[in-house]
Amino acid sequence: MSKIERAEVFVASPGRTFVTLRITTSDGVVGLGDATLNGRELAVASYLRDHLVPLLIGKDPARIEDMWQYLYKGAYWRRGPVTMTAISAVDTALWDIKGKVAGLPVYQLLGGRSRDGVLVYSHASGRDTAELLDDVERFLSLGYKAVRAQAAVPEVGGTYGVRKGKLYEPAATALPDEQPWDTEAYLNFAPTYLEAVRERFGFGFHLLHDVHHRLTPLEAARFGKAVEPCRLYWMEDPTPAENQEAFRLIRQHTTTPIATGEVLNSIWDVQTLITEQLIDYVRTTVVHAGGLTHLRRIFDLAALYGVRTGSHGATDLSPVSMAAAVHLDVAVPNFGIQEYMGHADETLEVFRGGPTLAAGMLHPTEVPGLGVEYDEKAAERYPYEARYLPVARRLDGSVHDW
Template sequence: MSKIERAEVFVASPGRTFVTLRITTSDGVTGIGDATLNGRELAVASYLQEHLVPLLIGKDPARIEDMWQYLYRGAYWRRGPVTMTAISAVDTALWDIKGKVAGLPVYQLLGGRSRDGVMVYSHASGADVPALLDDVERFLDLGYKAVRAQAAVPDVGGSYGVRKGKVYEPAATSLPDEQPWDTEAYLGFAPTYLEAVREQFGFGFHLLHDIHHRLTPIEAARFGKRVEDCRLFWMEDPTPAENQESFRLIRQHTTTPIAVGEALTSIWDVQHLITEQLIDYVRTTVVHAGGITHLRRIFDLAALYQVRTGSHGATDLSPITLAAAVHVDISVPNFGIQEYMGHADETAEVFRSGVTFSDGMLYPSEEPGLGVEYDEKEAARFPYEARYLPVARRLDGSVHDW
C-alpha cells in the first residue's frame, strides 16, 4: 500500500509571496497544495513544517477525509486562518495525488461537470471616474461577462481597490502602508461611479463592487439601497462578518445581493449567514477554508438555502488554488461566479497551470489531478520577501477595518 514518504514546504516570491506544500508518496506520485496566507506566510510555513509534516509521514494518501479529521479534530486548537490554511494545503495536495493515481482530473472525482465553463469576474479600477470607465471597457473587450468596479475617493488619498500595475497587489515589501479612509466621502462618491458605469455600458454584463468590511450595518444598508438601480451582481463584504446577526439589518433595508466570506475559514463561520439566508453568495476559498474537502461541505450547506458560490481569487492565492477552485466550481450545482485576477509573469515561471480562459470563462485542465506543476528550481530564483497589507486610518488618526 502506498504511503506518504516526504512532505516539503517551499516559500518563494515570484511576483508575490507563495507558500507551497509538495507531498510525495512511496510510489513516486506527487501532489501540491497552496498554503499562502497574505502577510502571514511564514506562520503557515512554520505550522506545516514544525507540526503537520511529521504527522503525514507513513500515512495513507488515499484517506483524504480521515486525514482532514485527523488534522482538524485531532488537534486541541481548532480553526483560525493559520490552522485552516495549513490543513487546506495538505487536503489539496492529497486530492492532486488521488487524481493522478486515478488518471482523472479532480473535477471528475467530484462528480463531473455541472456546467461547461466557469464564469469569472476581474477588477476594473481607476484613480478617477474616466480612468475607471476606460478600464471597464478594456475588460469588456477581453470578453468578460462580469466586472468589479472600484475607484479612488477624491481628495482623501486612500487607494483601496485601485490597481497600480499589471495586476492588483496591495501588499508592500516594507512596513504596512497606512492609508486614509473617510466613510462619508466614500458613501457619497462610490454610487456615482457605479451609476456612471451603467450609464455608459448598460446592463448587458454583471457589475460587482467590494466594500471590504468598511461600513457599519446601517451604513451598508444605506449604500445598498442607494445603488439598487445599478442592479449589482453583489456588494461584497459590506461590514465585518464577526457579528453575523448584523447582516439581518442590512437585509431589512435593501435588495442588493450580498457576498461574504473571503476572510472566513470554516463552515461554522458562515453557518448562520447561510441558514438564515442573510447572504446570497459565500466567498470562502480552497486555500483558507480547509481545502477541497471542507469547501465542498460549505457549498453543499449553501445549496440547501439557495446561496451560491463566489470564491475569492486574488493574486495572493497561487495558481494551485485557482486550479482547485475551478475544479470545484465546475462540479458544484450552486456555482455563482469565480474571482479571477491573473498573476504576474514571474508567477507563471514557477507555476505551470493548465487552467485556460476564453470568452469570460475559465476551464479546468484535463490532466490527471489539478493540472498544475511547481518548478522548484525556478522558485529558487525568487527568494522570500516580507510583505504587509495596508492599514486603514480614519481622518482623525484612529485605525479602521482594512
C-alpha cells in the same frame, strides 16, 4: 500500499509571496497544495514544517477524509486562518495525488461537470471615474461578462481596490502602508461612479463592487439602497463578517445582493449567514477554508438555502488554489461566479499549467489531478520578501477595518 514518503514546504516570492506544500508518495506520485496567507505566510509555513509534516510521513495518502479529521480534531486547538490554511494545503495536495492515481482530473472525482465553464469576474479600477470607465471598457473588450468596479475616492488616499500596476496587489514591502479613510466621502462618491458605468455600458454584463468590510451595518444598508438602480451582481463584504447577525439589518433595508466570506475559514463561520439567508453568495476559498474537502461542505450547505458560490480568487491565491477552485466550481450545482485576476509573469514561471480562460470563463485542465506543476529551480530565483497588507486609519487617526 502507497505511503506518504516526503512533504516539503517552499516559500518564494515570484511576483508575490506564495507558500507551497509538495507531498510525494512511496510510489513517486506528487501532489501540490497552496498554503498562502497574505501577510502572514511564514506563520503557515512554520505550522506545516514544525507541526503537520511530521504527522504526514508514513500515512496513507488515499485517506483524505480521515487525514482532514486527524489534522483538525487532533490538534485540539481548532479553526483560525493559520490552522485552516495549513490543513487546506495538505487536503489539496492529497486530492491532487488521488486524481493522478486515478488518472482523472479532480473535478471528475467530485461528481463530474455541472457546467461547461466557470464564469469569472476581474477587477477594473481607476484613479478617477474617467479612468475607471476606460478600464471597464478594456475588460469588456477582452470578453469578460462580469467586472468589478472600484475608483479612488477624491482627496482620500488609500482607497481600496485601485490598481497601481498590471495586477492589483495590496501587500507592500517592509512595514504595512498606513492609509487614510473617510467613510462619508466614500458613501457620497462610490454610487456616482457605479451609475456612470451603467450609463456608459448598460446592463448587458454583471457589475460587482467590493466595500471591503468598511461600513457599519446601517451604513451598508444605506449604500445598498443607493445603488439598487445599478442592479449590482453583488456588494461584497459590506461590513465585517465576525458578527453574522449584523447582516440581518442590511437585509431589511436593501435588495442589493450580498457576498461575504473571503476572510472566514470554516462552515461554522458562515452557518448563520447561510441558514438564515442573510447573504446571496458565499466567498470562502479553497486555501483558507480547509481545502476541497471542507469547502465542498460549505457549498453543499449553501445549496440547501439558495446561496450560491463566489469564491475569493485574488493574486494571493497561487495557481494551485485557482486550479483547485475551478475543479470544484465546475462540479457544484450552486456555483455563482469565480473571482479571477490572473497572475504575474514571474508567478507563471514557477507554477506551470492550470485552467484556461476563454470568453469570460475558466475551464479546468483535463490532465490527471489538479493540472499544475511546481518548478522548484525557477522558484529559487525569487527568494522570500516580507510583504504586509495595508492598515486603514480614519481621518482622526484611529484604526479602521481595511
